[in-house]
Amino acid sequence: MNAIPPPLGIVCELTHRCPLQCPYCSNPLELARAGAELGTDAWLRVLDEAAALGVLHVHFSGGEPTARKDLPDLVRRASANGLYTNLITAGVLLDAAAIDRLKAAGIDHIQLSFQDVIAESADRIAGLAGAHERKLAVAKAIRQAGLPLTLNFVVHRHNAERVPEMLALAESLGAARTEIAHVQYYGWGLVNRAALLPSRAQLEFTLQVVQEARARLAEKMVIDYVVPDYYAQRPKACMGGWGRREMVITPTGKAMPCHAADSLLGFEFPSVTDTPLADIWSNAPAFRRFRGTDWMPEPCRSCDRREIDWGGCRCQAFAMTGDAARTDPACALSPDHALMLAVAEGRPEAAPAFVYRRIGHAPASVSAEPVPAEATV
Amino acid sequence: MNKAVSETVVPTFPPGVKFRFDSVRNAWVLLAPERLFMPDEQAVEILKLVDGVRKISEIIDILAARFADTPRDVIATDVSAMLHELAAKGALRL
Numbered sequence: 001m002n003a004i005p006p007p008l009g010i011v012c013e014l015t016h017r018c019p020l021q022c023p024y025c026s027n028p029l030e031l032a033r034a035g036a037e038l039g040t041d042a043w044l045r046v047l048d049e050a051a052a053l054g055v056l057h058v059h060f061s062g063g064e065p066t067a068r069k070d071l072p073d074l075v076r077r078a079s080a081n082g083l084y085t086n087l088i089t090a091g092v093l094l095d096a097a098a099i100d101r102l103k104a105a106g107i108d109h110i111q112l113s114f115q116d117v118i119a120e121s122a123d124r125i126a127g128l129a130g131a132h133e134r135k136l137a138v139a140k141a142i143r144q145a146g147l148p149l150t151l152n153f154v155v156h157r158h159n160a161e162r163v164p165e166m167l168a169l170a171e172s173l174g175a176a177r178t179e180i181a182h183v184q185y186y187g188w189g190l191v192n193r194a195a196l197l198p199s200r201a202q203l204e205f206t207l208q209v210v211q212e213a214r215a216r217l218a219e220k221m222v223i224d225y226v227v228p229d230y231y232a233q234r235p236k237a238c239m240g241g242w243g244r245r246e247m248v249i250t251p252t253g254k255a256m257p258c259h260a261a262d263s264l265l266g267f268e269f270p271s272v273t274d275t276p277l278a279d280i281w282s283n284a285p286a287f288r289r290f291r292g293t294d295w296m297p298e299p300c301r302s303c304d305r306r307e308i309d310w311g312g313c314r315c316q317a318f319a320m321t322g323d324a325a326r327t328d329p330a331c332a333l334s335p336d337h338a339l340m341l342a343v344a345e346g347r348p349e350a351a352p353a354f355v356y357r358r359i360g361h362a363p364a365s366v367s368a369e370p371v372p373a374e375a376t377v
Numbered sequence: 378m379n380k381a382v383s384e385t386v387v388p389t390f391p392p393g394v395k396f397r398f399d400s401v402r403n404a405w406v407l408l409a410p411e412r413l414f415m416p417d418e419q420a421v422e423i424l425k426l427v428d429g430v431r432k433i434s435e436i437i438d439i440l441a442a443r444f445a446d447t448p449r450d451v452i453a454t455d456v457s458a459m460l461h462e463l464a465a466k467g468a469l470r471l
Contacts, residue, residue: 006401006402054401056406057408057411084408086410086411108393108408109410148393176391176467218465219464222466
């Protein structure tokens with residue numbers, strides 16, 4: 001028998017609404033409007049089905065998930081179902097009372113994003129005046145409520161020098177975990193790649209700082225580090241492998257193996273509104289398409305890392321080559337690797353202006369919006 | 378040096394870490410932020426004794442009584458190594 005192991009995690013993108021406009025947002029360029037969002041009952045059913053299927057972690061994400069008034073109800077149901085509940089938030093809509101409501105509902109952990117450590121720069125990146133100050137207050141309120149906190153910093157050419165201060169801020173705020181995550185160049189990040197891509201020297205600096213901090217803060221703070229693909233030799237295990245560990249549900253109920261897989265032309269993703277989660281996971285052609293290693297071309301097929309990186313990222317292969325079934329060009333063994341090198345080498349001296357993430361703000365020339373991904377080293 | 382001190386420590390699961398039985402996989406799982414651990418049988422027996430009250434030495438004593446064939450210092454080494462490994466990953470507080 002060939003039963004597919006159940007997913008470990010599910011990302012519930014409750015909404016695309018967000019008060020921030022970060023130019024590297026992992027949401028697709030085509031943002032769903034509020035009226036198209038799943039209702040509370042549909043999300044409650046998804047949470048029931050997820051638990052029955054064997055999901056362990058549920059990540060409430062967005063957009064900004066706290067923009068949904070029913071968030072505490074969803075957290076309560078997930079928690080009652082035994083799911084580990086994680087809130088991924090920009091924090092600016094939260095206050096102490098809202099945090100208490102989430103705590104009472106059973107939230108297990110909150111991941112709070114920061115754009116920088118300098119308010120002026122952070123607010124410019126977020127496209128929201130006053131955001132940084134509010135986030136600092138929210139971080140303190142989360143800790144005062146006794147909830148565990150992760151600080152997430154997205155790193156790029158405009159803030160890479162301040163990774164030491166980012167880690168110091170996380171330490172001073174009592175975060176048990178910090179993510180230093182380079183921008184992943186899909187979707188809005190791809191649109192803004194020339195404005196965001198760090199230099200190789202910046203990349204090396206951030207890695208060195210993280211390694212030193214890990215040694216210094218062992219048993220005090222967990223630090224996860226996500227590299228940008230453009231200077232990589234080997235690809236990341238995008239989502240831990242296609243259809244292998246994670247499932248993403250979009251605000252409108254589309255089920256996908258990663259955040260923006262609907263950028264892959266020719267794919268049809270099932271909806272949780274008419275198909276049970278277990279059926280989607282096991283049987284949906286879109287989930288089976290790149291699962292495992294059978295789909296792989298060379299050089300992946302005979303590579304001894306094929307079950308380590310699972311061929312890298314399908315959306316990156318598609319964005320760079322137009323063919324989602326090719327080896328991720330981030331891999332130095334890929335016949336398309338020169339495409340990545342050319343981008344890194346062609347990085348402009350002066351950064352162009354941001355294209356901020358807003359509904360209806362995507363440039364018309366960019367129609368495909370591939371994925372963000374977790375590549376932890 | 379830290380080892381001699383450590384047996385008096387009371388290990389706890391920090392906020393945000395859950396140790397529970399998963400009936401779908403028929404296995405114990407340790408859940409932490411963005412982390413999942415599938416402890417082996419031996420680790421499960423140790424983690425079941427982590428209650429926020431027992432010291433490491435008391436956990437070792439219980440296991441030593443239960444597994445009388447194994448010398449206490451062997452058990453002590455295993456318990457200490459496992460707990461420190463999980464602490465380094467943020468899944469346990471020592």
